[in-house]
Each structure stands twice: as structure tokens, then as C-alpha cells.
Amino acid sequence: xxxxxxxxRAELQRQGIWVTSMQELYxxxxxxxxxxxxxxxxxxxxxxxxxxxxxxxxARFGGEIFRPSPRQADLMIxxxxxxxxxxxxxxRLYNQMPDPKYVISMGACAISGGPFKQGYNVLKxxxxxxxxxxxxxxxxxxxxxxxxxxxxxxxxxDEQKLTGAGKAAHLDRTHPSEFPVPAFGAHDxxxxxxxxxxxxxxxxx
Amino acid sequence: MIPDPYLVIVIFxxxxxxxxxxxxxxxxxxxxxxxxxxxxxxxxxxxxxxxESLGEAQIQFRSQYYLYAIIFLxxxxxxxxLVPFAVAFTGLPIGAFVxxxxxxxxxxxxxxxxxxxxxxxxxx
Numbered sequence: 001x002x003x004x005x006x007x008x009r010a011e012l013q014r015q016g017i018w019v020t021s022m023q024e025l026y027x028x029x030x031x032x033x034x035x036x037x038x039x040x041x042x043x044x045x046x047x048x049x050x051x052x053x054x055x056x057x058x059a060r061f062g063g064e065i066f067r068p069s070p071r072q073a074d075l076m077i078x079x080x081x082x083x084x085x086x087x088x089x090x091x092r093l094y095n096q097m098p099d100p101k102y103v104i105s106m107g108a109c110a111i112s113g114g115p116f117k118q119g120y121n122v123l124k125x126x127x128x129x130x131x132x133x134x135x136x137x138x139x140x141x142x143x144x145x146x147x148x149x150x151x152x153x154x155x156x157x158d159e160q161k162l163t164g165a166g167k168a169a170h171l172d173r174t175h176p177s178e179f180p181v182p183a184f185g186a187h188d189x190x191x192x193x194x195x196x197x198x199x200x201x202x203x204x205x
Numbered sequence: 206m207i208p209d210p211y212l213v214i215v216i217f218x219x220x221x222x223x224x225x226x227x228x229x230x231x232x233x234x235x236x237x238x239x240x241x242x243x244x245x246x247x248x249x250x251x252x253x254x255x256x257e258s259l260g261e262a263q264i265q266f267r268s269q270y271y272l273y274a275i276i277f278l279x280x281x282x283x284x285x286x287l288v289p290f291a292v293a294f295t296g297l298p299i300g301a302f303v304x305x306x307x308x309x310x311x312x313x314x315x316x317x318x319x320x321x322x323x324x325x326x327x328x329x
Contacts (some may be wrong), residue, residue: 069253089255095247096255099240162239170240177243 023162030074030100031062031157034150037073037093038066042080044107044140051143061150070096075153077146078132081109081116082123084189088181094130095178099170102157104149105132108139115139128193130179131169272324279315 009019020028036058040048051058052066067073070093082090094103105126108114113124126132133156134149141149160168169175179197182189236242252258290297290305319325 070255071253092247092257093255095245096250096253098248099243170243173241178245178247181247 026162027158027160031154034063034075035065035067035073036063036075036077037070037097038068040079041082041086042109044079047140047143048077048079048106048146051146056143056147058147058150061147061154063150071098073097074101076101076103077106078103078110078126079106081114082126083121084123085121087123087129087189090126091129091179091181099177100168102133102153103130104134104136104153106136106146107141108137111135111137128198129182131197272319276319276324279312283312
């Protein structure tokens with residue numbers, strides 16, 4: 001798709017001829033019109049709201065249209081503590097989003113449970129059930145951090161392939177679009193993690 | 206030479222057809238060649254707020270609701286006719302006043318019937 005020589009492209013650009021490929025055009029369009037899903041879980045959501053409002057203005061990057069319906073959203077910003085009661089709903093919302101879809105895990109709680117990690121009712125990271133694209137550390141992260149994560153996601157989208165072995169997940173027929181929703185068990189969510197998604201590194205002692 | 210005045214409409218119809226059909230074809234080709242559709246039980250669910258969907262979206266309302274519809278109709282139709290009548294009241298002859306009075310009495314009769322049947326006792 002994009003096997004034009006970079007030197008030739010630069011030379012053509014200098015002469016005023018802009019060469020692009022379908023993949024670049026597609027990714028350029030997608031990365032500049034990311035619609036996030038409008039939902040917040042805890043204090044990180046306040047920072048997310050600040051990012052969307054006029055002072056930080058995520059609209060400058062094409063993320064202004066927060067959609068109240070998962071059917072119209074591209075990006076899920078998991079902003080805040082995910083309780084075990086809320087986790088099935090979040091996985092279900094993710095499942096209901098159309099492809100391509102991306103997830104930003106915002107703040108210490110969404111990454112790992114954060115300061116509430118020892119709590120009986122707190123999920124220790126949303127990446128146990130759904131694939132996360134960008135993690136933002138912080139408690140809560142500042143709006144600049146969310147903007148940075150947004151730009152990182154744009155960079156990731158820009159690099160996605162249209163064809164070939166390493167093509168984007170939503171174009172891959174074998175890659176699942178829905179992930180199993182955990183059920184409320186007697187003491188914990190069942191299963192406690194989706195092993196197809198959650199593969200933590202082995203702890204070396 | 207002056208072009209046919211209907212030529213504009215022909216062009217308009219052509220654009221109106223191409224404008225929606227072209228993106229649809231484009232989307233269809235995109236699905237055919239690049240992005241395989243991935244439907245699923247959750248994705249196609251009725252409800253979209255993260256809560257589990259229960260039952261179907263196409264449910265039947267009970268036929269007893271017709272009473273509410275009738276009472277609504279009484280006041281609705283009354284308002285539709287009374288407002289223009291009131292606006293033009295000073296310029297109307299006596300016949301118009303009598304006929305609207307008859308019309309009001311007909312509706313009032315319906316209201317009295319509904320009242321006597323106990324349809325206005327909401328907390329049943």
C-alpha cells in the first residue's frame with residue numbers, strides 16, 4: 001500500500017506534488033476524528049471534563065464530540081476507579097462500540113486499582129477484561145497528560161496497517177470484537193481476569 | 206440558446222441520487238475488501254447503556270390505554286379548534302358562534318361520559 005520511496009516523496013513534495021496512499025488517507029481521517037464515549041467513573045472524569053472544556057480543548061485534536069451512545073463512539077476513556085459492580089457494564093459498553101475502537105486507561109485506578117487496590121470492591125485494572133491502547137499514570141492525571149495520551153493514540157492509529165500480517169485489529173477477521181462480560185460471583189467477579197487479554201509479565205524474584 | 210427550465214430539476218435529482226448512493230457504495234466496498242463485519246449478541250443488543258438487555262424492543266401496549274387516548278383527544282381537538290376561533294372571534298357571525306357551541310357540547314358530552322365511567326379517577 002505505502003511502498004513509495006521516502007526520498008522520492010520528499011522530492012515530489014518539494015516540487016509541490018503531494019503523494020499519499022489509501023492507508024495514509026484512511027488513517028489521517030480516522031486519527032483526526034476520534035469520538036470518545038461520554039462517561040466518567042470517578043475523580044479522573046473531572047479532569048477529562050476539563051480536557052474537553054475550553055481551557056484545554058481536546059477539540060483541537062479532533063476529539064470534541066463526546067458521544068453519549070457507545071454505538072457512535074471510537075474511543076473509551078476509562079476515567080476513574082472501576083468498581084467490581086461497574087466492571088461488567090464497562091465491558092458491555094466496550095462490546096457495544098463499533099469497530100475500530102480504542103481504550104485509554106486514565107489514572108492509577110483504571111490501570112491497577114491505584115490507592116484502592118487493596119479494597120475488596122475495586123477492580124485491579126480494566127485491562128483484565130478489555131485491551132487497553134494507552135495507559136496514563138497519575139492520580140488524577142492532569143489534562144495535559146490526557147492530551148498527551150490522545151496524541152499517542154493518534155500516533156498509534158497513524159501507524160496501523162491496512163493489509164498484511166500486522167494489519168489493524170478491526171480489519172483482522174480473526175480478532176474478536178467482543179469480549180466476555182464477567183459475572184458477579186460469590187466473592188469476586190468470575191472470571192477474575194480474561195486470560196486472552198490480560199497477560200501480566202511473570203514476576204522475577 | 207436558452208436551456209430547458211426543467212434541466213435544473215433533472216440535475217438536482219441526479220445529484221440527490223448520487224450524493225447518498227456513492228458513500229453507501231463506498232462503505233459497501235470497504236466492508237467487502239477491507240473490514241469484515243463483526244456482529245455479536247452484545248453489539249446488536251436492544252439497549253445500549255451497558256445494562257443487560259431484557260426482552261424485545263417491540264412490545265404491545267395494553268388495549269385499555271384507549272381511554273387515555275380518547276380523553277387526550279377531547280382536549281386536543283378542543284384546543285385546535287378553539288384557538289383560531291378565539292383569535293377571529295370579533296369578526297365572526299352569530300352562526301359560527303352557535304356551531305362552535307354545538308361542537309363544544311359534543312366534546313363536553315364525551316367528557317361527561319368518560320367522567321361517569323370513572324376514567325378520571327387516576328389512582329385506581
